[in-house]
Amino acid sequence: MRYKTHLATTLAITLPVMDSAQALTMSGVALLAVGAVFPDIDEPNSYIGRRLKGVSGGVKGLFGHRGLTHSLVGLIAISYLFYIIAQWLSFPVELIQWFSLGYLAHLIEDSFSKKGIAWLQPFSKKSFQSGFKIIYYSTGGLAEQVIFFVSLVAILYHLTQLRLDDLSFVYLNRLAHNLF
Numbered sequence: 001m002r003y004k005t006h007l008a009t010t011l012a013i014t015l016p017v018m019d020s021a022q023a024l025t026m027s028g029v030a031l032l033a034v035g036a037v038f039p040d041i042d043e044p045n046s047y048i049g050r051r052l053k054g055v056s057g058g059v060k061g062l063f064g065h066r067g068l069t070h071s072l073v074g075l076i077a078i079s080y081l082f083y084i085i086a087q088w089l090s091f092p093v094e095l096i097q098w099f100s101l102g103y104l105a106h107l108i109e110d111s112f113s114k115k116g117i118a119w120l121q122p123f124s125k126k127s128f129q130s131g132f133k134i135i136y137y138s139t140g141g142l143a144e145q146v147i148f149f150v151s152l153v154a155i156l157y158h159l160t161q162l163r164l165d166d167l168s169f170v171y172l173n174r175l176a177h178n179l180f
């Protein structure tokens with residue numbers, strides 16, 4: 001799945017969750033977006049891989065594409081690393097949950113690809129395809145394009161449903177971040 005589809009699908013699913021948890025903030029959405037593209041750091045040609053070429057080359061060399069970064073162990077280990085970094089930078093650590101949610105959404109989305117992912121690495125290399133090989137997409141294929149456009153429509157619909165106080169909350173949050 002391309003990074004745009006990961007972003008669109010993840011936001012389409014999680015914006016309503018963040019909204020109903022009254023946690024819709026710019027920093028939360030930004031971390032969610034980072035989480036949604038982060039696992040592909042194991043592929044130097046991916047969106048994030050091109051931005052962190054040295055790192056992604058190393059990760060791919062060590063674990064391979066859809067290796068450890070595409071597993072539950074990867075999700076927990078990298079979330080913990082971000083948590084430690086946030087603590088070290090005195091960044092609000094509770095926001096890291098949105099990074100983890102974006103990361104988890106990426107893994108679920110990849111698990112619907114034709115090959116699926118091996119959730120239990122490094123303990124098992126067995127791949128699991130969430131659509132039981134009936135529902136799947138191929139990267140860049142027609143099904144992925146349909147998923148992308150449906151997700152965009154869902155995001156736009158959700159934006160029209162936001163209450164005014166949500167929007168002002170987002171705005172105030174941004175203002176606060178600029179001020180401090």
Ligand SMILES: [Zn+2]
Nearest residue numbers: 039040070110
């Ligand atoms: Zn991926």
